[in-house]
Amino acid sequence: MKVLVVVGMMLLSAQAFAFQAPQAPTPAGQAPPGQSEFIPVDQLPPSEQLPAAPLLIAAYAFAWLAVFFYVWTVWRRLNKVEADMRVFEKRHVRGNPR
Amino acid sequence: MKKFFVPLAALTAAMFAYAPIAIANAPYESTMLLIQKIFYFHVPSWMAMYAGIAVCGAASVVYLFKSRPAADRLAVAAAELIVLFGAIGLVTGPLWGRKAWGVWWQWDARLTMALLLELVFIAYLLVRAYGGPGSDKLAAAVGIFGTAVSPFVYVSVNIWRTVHPLNTVVPTLRAGMFGPFWFCSAAFLLLFTLLIMMRTQLASEQAMLDELYLAEDDDTV
Numbered sequence: 001m002k003v004l005v006v007v008g009m010m011l012l013s014a015q016a017f018a019f020q021a022p023q024a025p026t027p028a029g030q031a032p033p034g035q036s037e038f039i040p041v042d043q044l045p046p047s048e049q050l051p052a053a054p055l056l057i058a059a060y061a062f063a064w065l066a067v068f069f070y071v072w073t074v075w076r077r078l079n080k081v082e083a084d085m086r087v088f089e090k091r092h093v094r095g096n097p098r
Numbered sequence: 099m100k101k102f103f104v105p106l107a108a109l110t111a112a113m114f115a116y117a118p119i120a121i122a123n124a125p126y127e128s129t130m131l132l133i134q135k136i137f138y139f140h141v142p143s144w145m146a147m148y149a150g151i152a153v154c155g156a157a158s159v160v161y162l163f164k165s166r167p168a169a170d171r172l173a174v175a176a177a178e179l180i181v182l183f184g185a186i187g188l189v190t191g192p193l194w195g196r197k198a199w200g201v202w203w204q205w206d207a208r209l210t211m212a213l214l215l216e217l218v219f220i221a222y223l224l225v226r227a228y229g230g231p232g233s234d235k236l237a238a239a240v241g242i243f244g245t246a247v248s249p250f251v252y253v254s255v256n257i258w259r260t261v262h263p264l265n266t267v268v269p270t271l272r273a274g275m276f277g278p279f280w281f282c283s284a285a286f287l288l289l290f291t292l293l294i295m296m297r298t299q300l301a302s303e304q305a306m307l308d309e310l311y312l313a314e315d316d317d318t319v
Contacts, residue, residue, distance in 0.1 A: 045200070050196065050197050052131065052132040052133040052197050053132065055133060055136075055193045055194070055196060055197050056132060056133060056135055056136055056193075058193055059139065059140070059189070059190040059193040059194065060118075060136075062186065062189045062193075063139050063143065063186045063190060066182060066185055066186050066189075067186075067289065067293075070178075070182050070293070071293070071296070074293075074296050074297055074300055077300055078296075078299070078300050078303065081300065081303045081307055084307055085303070085306075085307055085310075088307070088310055088311070088314075
């Protein structure tokens, strides 16, 4: 009985996954044309062999790294200017401009 | 201005935290599938770049003809952000193109003109950094030139044949893509606003320090 429940759950989850997976569009009310030949995946054109996920992750990662790097450079420059101002103020409080 | 910074930063952070969920829930495009999702950061980065161009152009005109230092500080802050968001667009585009077109780069009108626009604003920053005295006015002229060129980059896909998608893809977005796209665009424009506030603050403090040192030199002479 337990085995049947487990198998049933696996079938259900596989079904749910199949519903989420993207599918190529077919015109409404028409069956897709029958496949005339099987092509091994390594013989597809290079653009179709490329996995999309690493490129997508690289794009988002670059955007974030660029923004964080820029914020860091502004923060560093701001700290330097504020440190220079403190040095300037200290010098003038002591009455020694040079 | 400062009192708006923290709430704006919190709102921007919350929007960017939710953005991946909105993008993941957006439907796949019928021919490009997963790789098309770069669109949700790629186009908003160009929108932020164009916001920077508008600010830099207007501020450069004010500085060139009215010589207001605040306008100059705003223009240089905007120019840095133009280069930042342009770089994001120029890197995410080829990553998308590698899968969608099979090539990293195509020397067609849109891509080449976008690269040249980026180079114009890199030139602006180089003039500011190494141009010596008076370079601020020259840089303002470069900023106006870059602003004048920018509409041609936008309409280039309508004028010349390119591999790049047409501008019509944005206004014709379907319901599932429309929401995440405009959500990400709003997040990028908020990020642009925050960064320009930060960078203008830095420019103001640098100007204040320069004035203090000049006043000190005048006192000692």
